Amino acid sequence: xxxxxxxxxxxxxxxxxxxxxxxxxxxxxxxxxxxxxxxxxxxxxxxxxxxxxxxxxxxxxxxxxxxxxxxxxxxxxxxxxxxxxxxxxxxxxxxxxxxxxxxxxxxxxxxxxxxxxxxxxxxxxxxxxxxxxxxxxxxxxxxxxxxxxxxxxxxxxxxxxxx
Amino acid sequence: xxxxxxxxxxxxxxxxxxxxxxxxxxxxxxxxxxxxxxxxxxxxxxxxxxxxxxxxxxxxxxxxxxxxxxxxxxxxxxxxxxxxxxxxxxxxxxxxxxxxxxxxxxxxxxxxxxxxxxxxxxxxxxxxxxxxxxxxxxxxxxxxxxxxxxxxxxxxxxxxxxxxxxxxxxxxxxxxxxxxxxxxxxxxxxxxxxxxxxxxxxxxxxxxxxxxxxxxxxxxxxxxxxxxxxxxxxxxxxxxxxxxxxxxxxxxxxxxxxxxxxxxxxxxxxxxxxxxxxxxxxxxxxxxxxxxxxxxxxxxxxxxxxxxxxxxxxxxxxxxxxxxxxxxxxxxxxxxxxxxxxxxxxxxxxxxxxxxxxxxxxxxxxxxxxxxxxxxxxx
Amino acid sequence: xxxxxxxxxxxxxxxxxxxxxxxxxxxxxxxxxxxxxxxxxxxxxxxxxxxxxxxxxxxxxxxxxxxxxxxxxxxxxxxxxxxxxxxxxxxxxxxxxxxxxxxxxxxxxxxxxxxxxxxxxxxxxxxxxxxxxxxxxxxxxxxxxxxxxxxxxxxxxxxxxxxxxxxxxxxxxxxxxxxxxxxxxxxxxxxxxxxxxxxxxxxxxxxxxxxxxxxxxxxxxxxxxxxxxxxxxxxxxxxxxxxxxxxxxxxxxxxxxxxxxxxxxxxxxxxxxxxxxxxxxxxxxxxxxxxx
Numbered sequence: 001x002x003x004x005x006x007x008x009x010x011x012x013x014x015x016x017x018x019x020x021x022x023x024x025x026x027x028x029x030x031x032x033x034x035x036x037x038x039x040x041x042x043x044x045x046x047x048x049x050x051x052x053x054x055x056x057x058x059x060x061x062x063x064x065x066x067x068x069x070x071x072x073x074x075x076x077x078x079x080x081x082x083x084x085x086x087x088x089x090x091x092x093x094x095x096x097x098x099x100x101x102x103x104x105x106x107x108x109x110x111x112x113x114x115x116x117x118x119x120x121x122x123x124x125x126x127x128x129x130x131x132x133x134x135x136x137x138x139x140x141x142x143x144x145x146x147x148x149x150x151x152x153x154x155x156x157x158x159x160x161x162x163x
Numbered sequence: 164x165x166x167x168x169x170x171x172x173x174x175x176x177x178x179x180x181x182x183x184x185x186x187x188x189x190x191x192x193x194x195x196x197x198x199x200x201x202x203x204x205x206x207x208x209x210x211x212x213x214x215x216x217x218x219x220x221x222x223x224x225x226x227x228x229x230x231x232x233x234x235x236x237x238x239x240x241x242x243x244x245x246x247x248x249x250x251x252x253x254x255x256x257x258x259x260x261x262x263x264x265x266x267x268x269x270x271x272x273x274x275x276x277x278x279x280x281x282x283x284x285x286x287x288x289x290x291x292x293x294x295x296x297x298x299x300x301x302x303x304x305x306x307x308x309x310x311x312x313x314x315x316x317x318x319x320x321x322x323x324x325x326x327x328x329x330x331x332x333x334x335x336x337x338x339x340x341x342x343x344x345x346x347x348x349x350x351x352x353x354x355x356x357x358x359x360x361x362x363x364x365x366x367x368x369x370x371x372x373x374x375x376x377x378x379x380x381x382x383x384x385x386x387x388x389x390x391x392x393x394x395x396x397x398x399x400x401x402x403x404x405x406x407x408x409x410x411x412x413x414x415x416x417x418x419x420x421x422x423x424x425x426x427x428x429x430x431x432x433x434x435x436x437x438x439x440x441x442x443x444x445x446x447x448x449x450x451x452x453x454x455x456x457x458x459x460x461x462x463x464x465x466x467x468x469x470x471x472x473x474x475x476x477x478x479x480x481x482x483x484x485x486x487x488x489x490x491x492x493x494x495x496x497x498x499x500x501x502x503x504x505x506x507x508x509x510x511x512x513x514x515x516x517x518x519x520x521x522x523x524x525x526x527x528x529x530x531x532x533x534x535x536x537x538x539x540x541x542x
Numbered sequence: 543x544x545x546x547x548x549x550x551x552x553x554x555x556x557x558x559x560x561x562x563x564x565x566x567x568x569x570x571x572x573x574x575x576x577x578x579x580x581x582x583x584x585x586x587x588x589x590x591x592x593x594x595x596x597x598x599x600x601x602x603x604x605x606x607x608x609x610x611x612x613x614x615x616x617x618x619x620x621x622x623x624x625x626x627x628x629x630x631x632x633x634x635x636x637x638x639x640x641x642x643x644x645x646x647x648x649x650x651x652x653x654x655x656x657x658x659x660x661x662x663x664x665x666x667x668x669x670x671x672x673x674x675x676x677x678x679x680x681x682x683x684x685x686x687x688x689x690x691x692x693x694x695x696x697x698x699x700x701x702x703x704x705x706x707x708x709x710x711x712x713x714x715x716x717x718x719x720x721x722x723x724x725x726x727x728x729x730x731x732x733x734x735x736x737x738x739x740x741x742x743x744x745x746x747x748x749x750x751x752x753x754x755x756x757x758x759x760x761x762x763x764x765x766x767x768x769x770x771x772x773x774x775x776x777x778x779x780x781x782x783x784x785x786x787x788x789x790x791x792x793x794x795x796x797x798x799x800x801x802x803x804x805x806x807x808x809x810x811x812x813x814x815x816x817x818x819x820x821x822x823x824x825x826x827x828x829x830x831x832x833x834x
Contacts (some may be wrong), residue, residue, distance in 0.1 A: 060742065072734045075741040077751040100739070137750075140773070144744040145732045149767040150676030150706040152479075152578055152632060264562040267608040273587065273649030274608055278563040310815060311800035314560045417809070420831045447804035450797055454609045461608035463562070468803065475805060477795050478768075479634055489833030497807065504810035 005030050008106055013079050014053055014130050022123050029112045033105045041097035041105075042083060048093050050107045052082040057103035061095040074141075075100060081134050086110030088131070172373040178381035179388050180356070180363045185243070186217045187379045188326075189289070195375070197287035197324055200256060202249070207235055209249040211256075214289070221246060228334040228515065230524030244290060244358050247334045248514050252443035253295055254302060256286050257319050260467045264315075264450060269459040283318030291327045291352065293345030294337075294514040298443035299325075300351055304506040305446050315465075324371065327352035331395040333402035336515030338528055341407040344512045346399040357392040364392040405515065407528040408535065409499075412509070415535065416500040420492065424533045429488035431523045436469035438517035438525075439494065444502075444510045447475070470494050495527060561800055564606040564651030565591060570626055572646055575712050579632045579677060580642065581618065587649060596623040598659035599684035600791060600819045604799045605629060605641060606651030613637035614796040614814070616681035617655060621688060627652075630680040630712060656799040658819045660685040660763055660789060668761045668787075669697040671752065673774045675704040675745050675766035679712045681791050681818070682765055686720065693724050697759070700726040700752065704745030704770075707731055708738045745770065749777040757782030765791040772829055775822055785823035792818050792825070809834060 006027035009015050015023055032055070035041060042048040044064055058077045062070040073095065076082065085091055087110050117124030172178075180188070192199050193215065201214040204221045214220065226246040227234045238245050267276045291299075299320075306316035327348040339345030348355045353372030356363040364384055367373045439445045449468040454461040468475065471490050476483040484490045502510030511527070518526045571583040586592040599621050604612040613635065619628035633642040644650065662670075662685045670689060672682055689699055701720065705711045708731055717727050728748050730741035741748065745766075754760055760783050764774050771790045778788055792813050797803040799814045806813040809828035811820065828834055 058741070060739075072738070072742045074743045075730070077747075078753070079751065141744045141747055144746070144769065144773060147769065148706065148732065149770050150704070150710060150732070152634060265564060267564070267606075267651065269608070273568065274566050274651060276564045276566055276606075276608075276651050278560050306802065309801055311561050311802065313802055314562075417827075420834070446802065448798070449803060449805070450612070452609050452611050458609045465562075465803075468805075470804065476807075478793055483794065484833050486833065493807075493834070501807070501810035505812070 005032060005106070008032060008055060012053055012055070012106065014081070014134070018126055019122075022126050025116060025120070025123055026108070026113075026127075029108050029116065030106050033107050035099040035103045035105070037099055037101050039099040039103070041099060041103075042093050044093055044096040046093055047091045048083050048086055049091055049110045050083060051087040051110045051113055052105040052107040054078055054080050054082060055104040055106055058100040059103055060098045060100050062098060063095050070096065074138075074145075081131065083110075084131060084135065087113055087127075172367055172377050174367055174369060174373065176367045176373070177384045177389065178365045178367070178376065179384040180365045180379065180381050182243075182361050182363070184379050184381070185363070188375070189215070189217065191375055191378045192287040192324065197285050199287045199289055200253075201289035202244070202246075204235065208233065209235065209246055211249075211251040211253065211288075211290075217243070220244075225332075226334060228336045228519045230336070230518050230526050231521055232524070233519050240360075242331075242358055244328045244356075245332065247330060247332070247337060248292055248295065248516060250441050250516065250520055252441065252514075252516070253288055253291060253299060254443050254445075256284075256288070257299070257323065258302065258306065258313075258316055258446060262315050262465050263462050264465050265463040267461045267463075281315075281318070283315075283322055285322040285324075286319065287324040287326065289326045289328075291325050291348075292330055292514075293327070293348045294339045294342075294512040295443060296325070296327055296348055296351040297339075297342070297344035297512040298514065301444045301502075301506065301508055301510060301512065302446060304508060305444075308506075324375070325352045325354075325368075327355040327368070329355060329357040329392075329396050330399040331358060333399050333404075334515060334519075335404055336518045337403055337513065338405040338407050338515060339513035340400065340403050341405075341409060341528075342509060342511055342513035346403070347396055357395055359388060359391050359395065362388065364388055405518075405526075405528055407511075407513070407531055409509070412531065413500040413503045416496045416531075419534050420496070422534050423538050424530065425488050425492045427533075428491055428525060428530060429486065431525060432487050432491045433522060434471045434473070434487045434490055435522060436471045437520045437522065439469040439471060440467065441516040441520045442498075443514060443516070444498075444512065445469075470497070495530060499527075499531065561653075562798075564604070564612075564653050566649050567627070567652045568649050569644060569646050575630060576710055579630055579712065581628055581630045582641070582644075583619075583626045583628050584650075584652070585626045586652070592626075593624040595627070595655075597621055597655035597684075599662055599688055600659035600681050601655040601657045602681070602796075602799075602818065603627070603629070603652050603654030604656070604796070605631075605637065606653065607637055607640040607644075608651065610637045610640035612651075612653070612797075612799075613641070614656075614799060616791075616818075618680045618683045620691075621684045628683075630677065632677055653799065656814055658815070658817055660791075660819055662688050662763070665761045666692075666695040667697065668759050669755055670699045671749065671760060671762045672699075672701045672703075673745060673749060673762055673764045673766070674702070675770050676706065676710065677712065678764075678766035678770075678791075679703060682763060683713065685763060686725070690720065690723050690725070698726070698755065699724060700728065702728050702730075702745050702748040704730045704732070704748075704766075707733050708735050708740075744773075746773045746777045749774060749781070752781070754781050754783070758784060758787075760787060762788045764788065768792070768829070775826075785826060786821060788822035789819055790822055790825070792820060 009027050060072045061074045062072050202209050203212045203219045220243045223238050223241050225238045263279045306313040330346040352368040355366040447468045448465045450465050498510040566587040567584040573581045602614050602616045606612045615629045618630050633639040721727050762778050794806040794813050796814050797805045801812040801815040
């Protein structure tokens, strides 16, 4: 049984503790999209106008390096936001997105969502604070990836015994 | 006056031992196969060493102690036990600084490993202070009462004969009263002496003690001697000047691990490990390999170790306590806080050795007082 | 502040001589796991000792190479009494490097088993999530096999496993069997390699995405680098899993393994006898203190 857009929005953790009125306004701007395995959702460097939240399935983010080709830097899943640049920035994507299997997205037109946030600051506050939280978690995850925790190499510089 | 038959000396009995009979007591112990260990002057300190004669005791000597300060001085009497504790503790004999744990030999069939069978030495400790009795009890909890019993400690401990000596004075570094470990010897000894002018009162603490004591000449203890001994022991109590407030100390220290005091003390501490070497309850060790040239006969040796050594604690990525602040904090919180979780007692017996033997005179009673103060910035 | 020390485990294996003496074991088989790890299958030279040897998942042995010393290595075999022991070793220090030079048929020494264990037999009826990274799967493997061998006793069982690269997973040839026997195996890497079409990113992200049936009935068993375990805990709490449902295995250098040398202390806990497996809420206040 397919859920309505509003029911789908409610099922995502992003909408937790959002007032009903706000949920209704957001649902009015959203639609559900489906992609098959291997489908390209957007390409790095291009302008993409849609801001999405993953409902189900996994999406791989890739960045292109001349010598190595497309390198996957992260995979995302249920509840993760996609193409935040469409909402916050100029819409130019910093990575490509590929469906890793069957994927369902809850998608907002970036301009519409930004417009609603600007005209209704209460909605704006809720949307932006949730995006900020999601991005801070993604930043932490990126840092953990950067720390190379499973590395077996000794640190390049021996920790200096500080007396 | 007559000696008493063995059957008539009981635990708790108090007798009078003439000063001249102390040598006889040492002789009886040696005849029974004990190696008598007692205090003696060596390199300008009073240390514990094998003794055979009363002449080797520090007659007429006393010690002056303070933070980072230890000197011997002459007394104006001929007391044999007129000092407190020096850099040695009895752990040197029960938990030896170096011991061999196992031996491995390479054969044509591969490695053959075996334990080292040792007949434990039989020690008689002469001159165990109350704080030291407490320290032995603390080390008993570590080496004997956990899920694993150390056979080296246990062999020596079972054989050890303890002659306690009640302190009749205190050094400025002593704080046994705060730790409730002294100065009176209450339990854990075979015999306990209190020195008077020409004699000792002797309290019997065990059946073994009773049996040994009946082999020397003792007399009924006159009431004046009992009173004199009581007064002498009270002098030790009166002379205690250092205090440590132990109220809720475990929780205090474990909830103030970021107190600014740790950083301040780290500036003074040299991480020299003296405190852990002299502390009678410290038990850390390391096991090392000692191999012959062909690496076909290898011994596993256990040696005293200190948490102040930088590489004492590490993980695969590197050192864990990589600064003096962490290491000093580890030592103090282990001694005064974690010890309670581990062994159901404080690790400190108030002997004051760590204060005396610290080259920069760090005083843990002062550290505790400082950590009790709410810091100006949040912890 | 709650006391940290759990009641000490009853030693399962009473050494024939005293607690300090290693026993000779012979290498029966060596398997290459990843580019820098190998698994050693060993048996006691004394067959009586071998048939009586029992351990619990999460425990470790002290492996002894005379002349090099001892190293604490988790036991990775199925916890069946008398079965050959499996130890997965990565050469990073003197002892492990010396072990890496040994061949099939060679002997070395072993003391054990030591330490606390995963309480997996007490967690029946619960949803189980194993979260691990790198070589951290080694001490969890016996717990995974316990669950597989008693699969009906548990709810859903998930394994979230992160590695540096696709070549860094331990025991990869067993994943298909685990999946077919009812474990949801999810793998992720920090750095993909050509041909990797799976997840990329830190393993905690996989935990964030699990739709929990009932967090209060979900148990997390976690082993990996300390930082990874800390953030796994944060993800678990965000999911509503209570701190007493989270079990971690901690690491410090071990010298004696019997709580007498002092090296492995973490706060009040001796990791060799109160750990290495600890319940999270009991150790939580100490995990955020630097240089403890």
